[in-house]
Amino acid sequence: MKNAIEINALEKKYDNFKLGEINLEIPSGLIIGLIGENGAGKTTLIKSLLNIIKPSKGKIKIFNNDSEEMELDIKEDVGVVLDNMFFQEILTPHDINTIMKDIYKNWDTTLFNDYLSEFGINFNQPLKTMSKGMRKKVEIATSLAHKPKLLILDEPTSGLDPVVRNEVLEIFQKFVSDEEHTILFSTHITSDLEHIADKIIFIDKGQIVLNELRDEIIDNYGILKCSLDSFDKIDKKDIICYKKNKYDYEILIYDKNKMNKKYKDFIVDRITLEDLMILIIKGEK
Amino acid sequence: MKGLIKKDFLLIKSNLKSFIVIILVFTLFSMKGEGFDVSFILPFIAIMMFISTFSWDEFNNFNAYAITLPIGRRNIVKSKYISAIIFIAIDTIIGLIISYLTTILSKNIFDIEAILSNLFGTILGLSIILAIWLPIVYKFGVEKGRIMLFVGVFAIVFLCATLSKLFDFTSLINFLNSLDKVLFIAIPLASIAIMVISYLISVRIYLKKEF
Numbered sequence: 369m370k371n372a373i374e375i376n377a378l379e380k381k382y383d384n385f386k387l388g389e390i391n392l393e394i395p396s397g398l399i400i401g402l403i404g405e406n407g408a409g410k411t412t413l414i415k416s417l418l419n420i421i422k423p424s425k426g427k428i429k430i431f432n433n434d435s436e437e438m439e440l441d442i443k444e445d446v447g448v449v450l451d452n453m454f455f456q457e458i459l460t461p462h463d464i465n466t467i468m469k470d471i472y473k474n475w476d477t478t479l480f481n482d483y484l485s486e487f488g489i490n491f492n493q494p495l496k497t498m499s500k501g502m503r504k505k506v507e508i509a510t511s512l513a514h515k516p517k518l519l520i521l522d523e524p525t526s527g528l529d530p531v532v533r534n535e536v537l538e539i540f541q542k543f544v545s546d547e548e549h550t551i552l553f554s555t556h557i558t559s560d561l562e563h564i565a566d567k568i569i570f571i572d573k574g575q576i577v578l579n580e581l582r583d584e585i586i587d588n589y590g591i592l593k594c595s596l597d598s599f600d601k602i603d604k605k606d607i608i609c610y611k612k613n614k615y616d617y618e619i620l621i622y623d624k625n626k627m628n629k630k631y632k633d634f635i636v637d638r639i640t641l642e643d644l645m646i647l648i649i650k651g652e653k
Numbered sequence: 654m655k656g657l658i659k660k661d662f663l664l665i666k667s668n669l670k671s672f673i674v675i676i677l678v679f680t681l682f683s684m685k686g687e688g689f690d691v692s693f694i695l696p697f698i699a700i701m702m703f704i705s706t707f708s709w710d711e712f713n714n715f716n717a718y719a720i721t722l723p724i725g726r727r728n729i730v731k732s733k734y735i736s737a738i739i740f741i742a743i744d745t746i747i748g749l750i751i752s753y754l755t756t757i758l759s760k761n762i763f764d765i766e767a768i769l770s771n772l773f774g775t776i777l778g779l780s781i782i783l784a785i786w787l788p789i790v791y792k793f794g795v796e797k798g799r800i801m802l803f804v805g806v807f808a809i810v811f812l813c814a815t816l817s818k819l820f821d822f823t824s825l826i827n828f829l830n831s832l833d834k835v836l837f838i839a840i841p842l843a844s845i846a847i848m849v850i851s852y853l854i855s856v857r858i859y860l861k862k863e864f
Binding site: 415418419420421422439440441443444446448450452453454455456457458459463466467468469470471472473520 | 655656657659660663664666667709710712713714715717718720721722723724725861863864
């Protein structure tokens with residue numbers, strides 16, 4: 369399998385925060401979910417990929433080309449949605465089309481129009497009179513209209529209502545049905561990823577703490593629940609981390625089947641990405 | 654790059670109406686008053702329009718997004734300089750046309766030579782201001798840049814006023830007037846040279862900038 373993105377020993381230092389060192393390979397053809405708390409480094413990582421910020425050290429390759437040397441060629445094939453609104457609010461979708469068709473070689477006005485009609489967006493309406501969700505949809509349509517191979521999306525679904533979120537997720541799924549297409553998608557709405565992500569990358573305090581296929585996470589990790597006084601019966605080496613609640617312990621374990629057999633008196637629950645995130649961030653070791 | 658220049662034009666439409674009102678008011682003034690020509694004010698309006706495009710880019714976080722497009726930081730800066738030049742050129746031409754029409758209407762003589770020499774001085778002045786202002790904006794952002802622009806223009810005016818009180822510049826002005834024909838060529842060239850230097854400084858700043 370080819371890699372859409374390769375990150376080698378990436379580091380970005382700020383006065384009060386450090387991302388990295390990050391080593392990461394993102395295979396093409398997949399939807400990759402980037403999760404983590406606010407301030408964990410998701411946006412810093414995405415901005416480094418897009419040359420918006422300059423890494424303190426390390427190399428990034430996109431489509432097997434150096435992201436700085438081949439910057440413009442790479443960007444012809446990358447679609448982007450940033451976390452903040454980024455079009456001047458007095459512009460209309462029609463204006464955006466006028467601007468973008470001179471920026472991307474492969475800009476497809478018909479495709480852009482199709483997405484907008486699908487989203488029910490009026491062409492000549494200034495962005496400032498649109499709801500936050502509609503503006504996000506204009507941004508998503510823009511990110512797709514030059515037929516990119518890679519979509520890099522920072523919180524594309526935040527602020528969208530569940531119906532629209534589903535529409536958008538469906539479009540993303542359609543986009544990767546072609547094996548060449550890849551999506552890197554950061555979010556803190558982890559339930560989105562449970563539906564569509566093939567792989568989950570979890571960043572905490574500037575470090576990658578988990579990088580696995582979604583199915584493997586769901587199949588292998590589990591939450592073992594035990595009462596306060598039976599906590600000592602659990603083998604310490606089976607505990608990845610745990611959280612003490614008022615009446616019980618929640619323990620993150622790996623290899624659910626094995627644990628089920630080993631601890632017959634306890635319940636091992638299926639894990640959601642949200643549980644996993646909370647346990648890893650808040651749990652004790 | 655062409656896309657970004659188009660974008661700057663599309664961004665003016667929000668305050669186009671107020672600019673037209675300003676132009677109309679000054680046109681009326683120039684038809685009534687003596688020795689004041691409307692063409693003189695148009696380059697200033699061009700600068701105001703130009704600054705407003707910067708404000709929109711910054712206000713709506715467009716600058717970070719522009720980096721993600723296949724344009725390159727160098728061309729992003731270049732497009733702004735080109736926009737500035739086109740704005741000034743278009744507004745100057747519009748100014749000359751209005752000026753011509755109003756003088757014809759009020760049955761005055763259209764003294765193209767006097768108008769052009771005034772206009773050339775204005776354009777040179779504006780290119781110096783822009784050339785200093787643009788790198789500052791790229792370094793510090795448009796809000797701080799705006800304050801510095803006001804302070805800077807005020808300081809220059811104050812300095813010139815003080816100097817003209819202290820020294821007698823008549824001989825210098827006479828000398829410059831005698832160079833009329835030379836200045837006709839020299840001023841546009843000087844404006845271009847100043848803008849090119851300013852552009853090179855802005856690019857250096859922008860290449861290092863993070864959003």
